Amino acid sequence: MRFAQKKIDIFFLLLLISVTIGLPIGIRAYNDHLWQEKIPAGTRKFTLTGHTKKGWIVGEVQAHDIIALGLKKPPVERPVIEISKGDRVVLKLKSSDVVHGFSLKDFGIFITNGIQPGKTVLVSFIADKTGTFTFSCNAICGDNHENMQGTLIVRA
Ligand SMILES: [Cu+2]
Incomplete structure (x- = not known):
């Protein structure tokens, strides 16, 4: 028994x-x-993960990476994304820690509800003009908020 x-x-x-x-x-x-x-075939897909110290990290960030990032003082990353005019772009936005935001003014993208940790915000647009554009975090997320920027280059 x-x-x-x-x-x-x-x-x-x-x-x-x-x-x-x-x-x-x-x-x-x-x-x-x-x-x-x-997402339709041929779409350019990029993942950007926000981190209060490191800024925008290209790609996914796993839990063990977050712990490692918290221990040392990592340099701020300013990713550069290069695409061609006419590309359909999808950005998969994530946060590894606190609520971040995202704006890419030149393409009319401005997230108002923030990017919650653990959730994914998908944003899409068509790169209908060439040039160098800046994207940034639009939610005050910490001391490094001003440095949370990256560059989008649209080539002809
Ligand atoms: Cu932020």
Whole structure:
């Protein structure tokens, strides 16, 4: 009787462990799937993740990276994104810490509700003019807020 109880305990423990590990992986895979599916082929896709010290980081930032970034004083990144005129662009905006914002005035992009940590904000536009444009964070997010900028270059 006691032995059977132990077996059930172990079964539920294993079930709990597999759900705890499997669920986030599943959600992430599903999210990535949705994000790929909605966007027409040929679209230029970029991920920008906001960080209070580092500024805009190109790509996703994982939890262990955030901890490492918090320990040292990382140099501020000012990413440069290069595209061609006529490109359809989708920006996947994320935050690794606090609420950030995003604006790219020249293409009429101004996020008013902020980029919440753990959520993704998709922004899309067509690069209908050439030039060098600045994008920045439009939510006061800390001492480094003014440095949260990057450059978009649209070539002919
Ligand atoms: Cu910010």
